[in-house]
Every structure is written in C-alpha cells, then in structure tokens.
Amino acid sequence: MTTPSEAFLWVKALHLIAVICWFAALFYLPRLYVYHAMSEDEISHQRFQIMERKLYRGIMWPAMIATLVSAHFLVSLGDATQHYHQAHWFYLKVALVGVLIIYHLSCGYYRKKLITNAHYKSHKFWRFFNEFPTIILLAVVILVVVKPQF
Template identity: 60%
Template sequence: MIEYINWIKAAHVISMVTWFAAIFYLPRLFVYHAMSEDRISQDRFVIMERKLYRGIMIPSMIATWALGLWMVYLGWEVYKTQGWLHLKIVLVILLSAYNGACGFYRKKLIDNPQYKSHVFWRWFNEVPVFALIFIVILVIVKPF
C-alpha cells in the first residue's frame, strides 16, 4: 500500500511542477505580448499562449487536483484533522482561480494586446510565487 501511495505522490509532484512551470511562463508571455507592436509577433503570442494554456496548464492542473484528491481519499482518516492540508487546499483553490484568470486574460489579449501594460503583467506574474512558497512550507513543515 505504501509503494502505491508513493507512486501517486510522485505523479502528483510531477503534475504540480508542470502546472507551476506553465503558471510562471504564461504571464511572462503576456508581458512580451503586451510589448509587441507588430501583428506577426502578436499572432505568434496568441498561438503560444493558447498551446501553453490548453495543452499544459489545464491538463496539469486537472492531474494535480485528481492525484491530490486521490491521496486525500486514501488517507482520509489521517488527513481529516490536519490543518496544514486544509490550508493547502484553500491555496490550491486560489491558485486554480489564478489559473482561470490567466485563461480570461489570454482571451482578452487576442483582440487587444495592450489590454494591460507589461508592468501589470510583470506584477501579475509574481502572485503564484507566494502560493508556491506557502504550499511547500505547509507540505514539508506541516505547521498546523
């Protein structure tokens, strides 16, 4: 049973790393998209953003959620009283909302590359860093 859970945990961490890689990269593409001035570059960013969002971000988010919930289901008797997990789930819900905001903004940028300034996107890109820091601390240190 332990080996089985370890495989699920490994897959969960892999999907989480993939999700965060996409979460960090998509807003960086928004920065470059907002700074682009020619139609060829703007069209290229639209394609890159769509492929990253649909091909990597969404599938890795779904995998992260599915594998995480599977682990919680298998260990519910242990996890149900652990506050760190409840806070982690709240942070992952907020991160999922951020993921949805990225999808919303991606569509806005298709027709209006200057929808927001590159400075806004640079700050927007920093938001998931805090989620990552807190989630890792919660999982490793388990302060609650």
C-alpha cells in the first residue's frame, strides 16, 4: 500500500513530466509558426498546418491538462505539510500559470489564423512571441525552488 508521502512523490513526478511536455510544445509550436510564416509554397503551408494541429491537439492540450490535474492533486496531498495556501509565492505561481494558459489558448487562436493566411504575422513577430514562455518558466522555477517570502 502506498503511503501519502509516496503518493505525493508519484504525483510530483507525473507533474514534472507533464510540465516538461507542455513546455516542450509551448516552445516548439511558435517556432513552427516562424517557419510557417517564412514558407512560400502551398505544400509547405499544408505540412505546417498538419504539424501545428498535431502538436497543439495531440501534445499541448493533453500535457496542459495533465499538468493542471496533477497540480491539483499535489496541492490537495501536500497542503497539510507544505502550507501552500499560506504562501504568497504560491499565488504568484498560480497567476503565472494562468497567464501561461492564456498564452496556450492564444497559440490555438493564432494557429487557426495561420491556416487562412500564413503571412498573418511576420516571422519576426513569431520569434518574439516564442520567447514569452521562457520568461514564465524562469519565474515559476525560481518561485518554486526559492520560495521567496514576501
């Protein structure tokens, strides 16, 4: 039988795997948008549309859902010992995850725009857009590891 602390560690491991998968997709999808915006021929446009759809629906969505579900269980299992609800860093992290969800949804919005017009935005826009999750990742990792006291 699994003890509560063992269950917490298993959920934490699953959470980390889900977060890594989600961020890999968040980093890669806008990079595909860069190449999509730079492409000129119809075959390339179709190829990028397929790649973007499979990445967004097949990896990004499941990874985000797994991240959020496992996070819920981590908070439920760990709140008695970790006291998440009393820590300001935790609420800032949750807010940043909310911003990341909005970014995720905007990737889906832009994906649909690129289907009808591959040159909807320039490849330079997508290069800057691609950097946003990196900033969120840095902030979240610092908050979780350092747990600054505000």
